[in-house]
Amino acid sequence: MRPYLSIQNLSFTYRGGNRPALKNINAEIDGATFVVLMGHGGAGKSTLCCSLNSLIPRFFRGEYRGHVLIKGKEVPCHTVSEMSHHVGMVLQDFESQLFSTNVELEMAFGPENHCLSRKEIGRRIEQYLTFVGLKSFRQREPATLSGGQKQRLAIGSVLSLEPEILVMDEPTTDLDPVGREEVLSLAEKFRQENRILLIVDHEPETALRADQVWLMQEGEVIAKGSPEKVLPNLSRLKSCGIKPLPTIELFEKMGWAGQPLTVESAINLIERHHLVGQRGPFPTTVPSRSMKSSPLLSAEALRFVYPRFQTEALHDIDLSIDEGEFVALLGQNGSGKTTLAKHFNGLLKPSSGRVLIQGRFAADYSHRDLARMVGYVFQNPDHQIFARTVQEEVGFGLKALGENPPTISKQVADALETVDLQGYEEKNPFALTRGERQRIAVASVLATQPRVIILDEPTTGLDYPQQKNMMEMLRHLNQKGHTIVIITHSMWVAAEYATRTIVMKDGSILADGRTRDIFADEAILERASLRPPPIVRLSNWLGTQALTLEEMVKELKG
């Protein structure tokens, strides 16, 4: 019997592209398989996804060679909408896929296109809304749903076409840990229905659940196999820009036998082989806040109500941040992190309570002066890039503040050097990669040399090496004296880089303290639906101080 999906010698070069996006891909899937596709930014993961429902070469033109066969049918010979009978596609940006005015009609859109009867459409809406757990939201407007719910709706609206293959391109990147779990548990359920599932993801933890892991590098699939076979090869993972599983890396560095994929199996191995003894619970430090004259940023009894909704987004926030701190703001989507942060650069004004910046009311500053004190980097760099050259882009703030040209050039050059993009002055910012654009956005805030830099999700959309680069750069800035505040969903980023962590839930501060102490209290994190990264969980179990792999190796060998 021929395989359900077969890819033969597939190569593709985008029109105008100077190198092939896909090179000689060969793969076969025979039904009921869960594949996780991983690789660095620009490795060709999305391109491969798009070739499965003929978006390539029908939507994106270019030079196409080789064959993609589904049930023996040549995919490129069919239109995208014909392929929708077999392949369901959930694209990377789920926001722009939701189109209808309520949940029910969003689910009905696909079946309507397939000219199904009204009764059948009704049945499918019912069945798949239950499947994605949105049954009670039938009449809601998609825009009012949370991130995880939106993504589940995007998946549901594709599932209602009952495709045999479901392809999801980075379905969890923009989601908080709860949303992630929601989406991934759908994936498991889908597999039980005997269908093929292909997911692109950056997190090796996702890959643990898969039947097969495919690694991509520079347009080629360089490894295929079960997670147990693919994930322990650390050097290969690193060359593909994937964060290796920390448990495996730890065992390798310590010279211990075994390649545990999860924290639980690592603990098992340690206990069985008496590799290292558990230490007593480590002493939590009492926060010894130095009673300095005035903190750099502070909020007192801050409340905020969004005028249109009359819902209280923040209540009774008391917080002060001193000069030179590196703070991580954690919490679910909608917990108020961004709302709080926007008060510190005056984008939002408190409904009651006070926000002080260097002892002065935030409201007393003009936007210009505030921009010099507090820089704010938005999540998506494409919301601000507009200029023809990097020089103009990064110098925009300075020019708006009325600096003279020599100062501008000097400060732009400094900022570019800090973000490691020296010599990029004359390049076109739109032609850069996502990671580079993110850095341009940071540089353009940095150029005005603000004392505080607030970053909303600085690592979203970046692959592991880019994330590490970005965070190293922020650490460097922090050491130079800038106060850094990051809003993040990435637990390992917070654990490795922030010295202080603030956990928010439902508009209030749930916990605030030294990062190590916060991450030691797994119960309180759970209340905010968060979980420490694997290495910290292991560290908590061992009773070590370590927050990172390097620290743990040092401490254990110590």
Add this chain to the structure above:
Amino acid sequence: MNLFLYLDKNSWLHRLDPRTKIIGVILLSCLCLCFNHPLYMAAITLGVVLIAILSRSLRNLWLLRIILLLLFLFSSLMWPLFAKGPTSLLSWGFIQVSRESLLYGFAMGLRLSTFVAIGLIFLSTTRNEEFTNGLIRSGIPYPVAFALSTALRLVPTFAGAGATIVQAQISRGLDLESGSIFSRFRKFTPQAIPLFIYAIRHTHLLAMALESKGFSPESKRTLYHELRMGRTDYIAIALLLLLLGFAIYIRFGLGLGVILTGRM
């Protein structure tokens, strides 16, 4: 951010067939064109406001009150300069304002805001999908209907992105609070270009997503919400037709409701 005009209520207007509402919008607009006397126009405006109250969509009119007011003021101030009437009030060089032209200006102001209000009520009580389906069932080709409703649907999305972009640029020191008109215009670039690029990227992705869900503009599709013209629909259309006929009779039969003859 919620920027959609549709209000999910269950009024009699919400329950009307979208085709009835499209016809209703056309008939009411024609009604507005019947008179250019401010008193007669005001009666129509009042009627429209009444419909807004009955369909529980007054909230949207209130939300956009500034726009409605600006339209009214602008029109009331501009028209007197161009229309000419017999009873002169003010004569200053080129500028001549008469009593009739002033009243005509008021009427035109009312007419313009009423047009907009009618459109707002329509959008507040009609789902985008109903609008699309209504157009298709009225014989408009599918691609045209779809393009029209998509354009409407994307306005709030782009407005939301626009708000984020403005915030991002303000955070970088863009000062929107001061400067001459000329320098303010220059400040437009850092807002317009990212929005433009966002729009292109967004529509591109949307097209991919729609096709991936089996949409193709040429082929037929079923409609999940069946459209059915009921008794209330026919009654509503009949009433509006009667009203329009009556208005035409008043204007042309009785010659009333006119402040400046020879103008619409």
